[in-house]
Amino acid sequence: MDLxxxxxxxxxxxxxxxxVPLAVLASLREEQHGYSLRKKLAEQNLEIAEGTLYPLIRxxxxxxxxxxxxxxxxxxxxxxYQISTMGEQVLTLLVSEWQQLNSAIENIVExx
Amino acid sequence: xxxxxxxxNKVASYLPAKQRASMRDEIYADLADExxxxxxxxxxxxxxxxxxxxxxxxxAEPNQAYLIGPQFYxxxxxxxxxxxxxxxxxxxxxxxxxxxxxxxLIAPLLxxxxxxxxxxxxxxxxxxxxxxxxxxxxxxxxxxxxxQTDSLAHxxxxxxxxxxxxxxxxxxxxxxxxxxxxxxxxxxxxxxEGQRIEDWQLLIxxxxxxxxxxxxxxxxxxxxxxxxxxxxxxxxxxxxxxFNGLWILAxxxxxxxxxxxxxxxxxxxDNLASLEALFNQLLNWGLLGAAALVLWDSIDLLIKxxxxxxx
Numbered sequence: 001m002d003l004x005x006x007x008x009x010x011x012x013x014x015x016x017x018x019x020v021p022l023a024v025l026a027s028l029r030e031e032q033h034g035y036s037l038r039k040k041l042a043e044q045n046l047e048i049a050e051g052t053l054y055p056l057i058r059x060x061x062x063x064x065x066x067x068x069x070x071x072x073x074x075x076x077x078x079x080x081y082q083i084s085t086m087g088e089q090v091l092t093l094l095v096s097e098w099q100q101l102n103s104a105i106e107n108i109v110e111x112x
Numbered sequence: 113x114x115x116x117x118x119x120x121n122k123v124a125s126y127l128p129a130k131q132r133a134s135m136r137d138e139i140y141a142d143l144a145d146e147x148x149x150x151x152x153x154x155x156x157x158x159x160x161x162x163x164x165x166x167x168x169x170x171x172a173e174p175n176q177a178y179l180i181g182p183q184f185y186x187x188x189x190x191x192x193x194x195x196x197x198x199x200x201x202x203x204x205x206x207x208x209x210x211x212x213x214x215x216x217l218i219a220p221l222l223x224x225x226x227x228x229x230x231x232x233x234x235x236x237x238x239x240x241x242x243x244x245x246x247x248x249x250x251x252x253x254x255x256x257x258x259x260q261t262d263s264l265a266h267x268x269x270x271x272x273x274x275x276x277x278x279x280x281x282x283x284x285x286x287x288x289x290x291x292x293x294x295x296x297x298x299x300x301x302x303x304x305e306g307q308r309i310e311d312w313q314l315l316i317x318x319x320x321x322x323x324x325x326x327x328x329x330x331x332x333x334x335x336x337x338x339x340x341x342x343x344x345x346x347x348x349x350x351x352x353x354x355f356n357g358l359w360i361l362a363x364x365x366x367x368x369x370x371x372x373x374x375x376x377x378x379x380x381x382d383n384l385a386s387l388e389a390l391f392n393q394l395l396n397w398g399l400l401g402a403a404a405l406v407l408w409d410s411i412d413l414l415i416k417x418x419x420x421x422x423x
């Protein structure tokens with residue numbers, strides 16, 4: 001199977017899907033707007049398309065994990081997002097879960 | 113031309129009305145920031161972005177079971193709207209032709225309405241079937257991949273025109289046009305206290321009739337223009353304001369010359385002479401009222417045009 005085939009790409013996306021909310025929540029400990037958040041994640045080698053990011057941010061906000069505020073910056077009206085108190089608690093839980101999962105996967109991969 | 117704003121407007125136009133304004137502002141601010149980091153022309157920058165319809169589709173909530181999924185949803189809605197407009201125009205035209213040739217009013221109109229409803233149901237079913245088949249086939253709306261930024265030229269303004277208003281204006285203009293051109297007659301009798309009064313008719317001077325016909329034809333062309341491009345542009349506003357001015361002149365002329373347009377009941381029973389005079393007075397004031405409405409529409413367009421140009 002070709003490593004750039006759509007099936008492999010789908011598997012890669014599925015692997016990333018669960019990690020992206022964690023990365024977004026962690027990045028939003030500092031206030032960001034959509035583009036600056038994407039840029040920050042891209043600098044950490046985590047490129048996210050607008051079409052993935054906006055629905056995710058909306059969902060996290062509707063779950064009460066993020067807060068948002070419209071402000072003027074550089075003569076443009078921008079929507080800034082930041083993690084909420086509940087979001088911080090969920091993030092701590094998710095980070096712990098991630099670390100356990102990471103450690104388990106590492107053991108499995110090395111063991112094989 | 114702010115192409116990036118036009119792109120954001122176009123994307124937002126596919127989203128639900130409640131989300132439209134905030135998503136438009138957010139998409140625009142983020143794209144404009146991204147463009148600032150990008151050393152190229154707006155055309156090249158946007159050429160790397162997906163078709164606005166695909167961008168909007170990506171904003172839909174994932175993980176739902178779709179009959180017609182987000183990739184196709186907006187293409188599906190656009191196709192339905194276009195097909196419904198074409199089918200409606202054809203059936204309204206055929207209905208008016210039937211009215212004109214048969215000399216009857218109610219029966220042909222009812223028959224045309226049922227036929228239109230039936231045609232709309234079949235058209236919707238056929239288009240839905242095609243899109244469901246596309247969804248099931250694994251096709252990923254590849255026709256949207258090669259899009260041109262030139263198609264954004266009309267999306268500088270974020271103000272869309274309601275298709276319901278356009279359809280209403282188009283329908284009214286077509287009916288009045290057909291009536292003024294003599295394609296059909298309204299029933300020419302009224303009942304009063306059990307007595308049938310024959311032959312009421314509206315007498316319009318030839319000059320005024322042709323002036324109204326010309327203006328209504330322009331209205332039909334404007335409505336079709338708006339139907340296929342339902343967003344306000346400066347050109348559309350000024351064309352409409354210009355023709356509104358001509359409508360106002362024609363209506364004021366008709367109001368000032370009551371003998372050029374009047375209602376006549378014949379034979380006129382003695383006890384109804386005052387009623388005829390009252391109808392004519394109402395007609396005369398109705399013309400003034402219509403001129404005032406058109407003036408109000410023009411003022412509204414002027415205010416919106418100034419607001420838009422000051423942004």
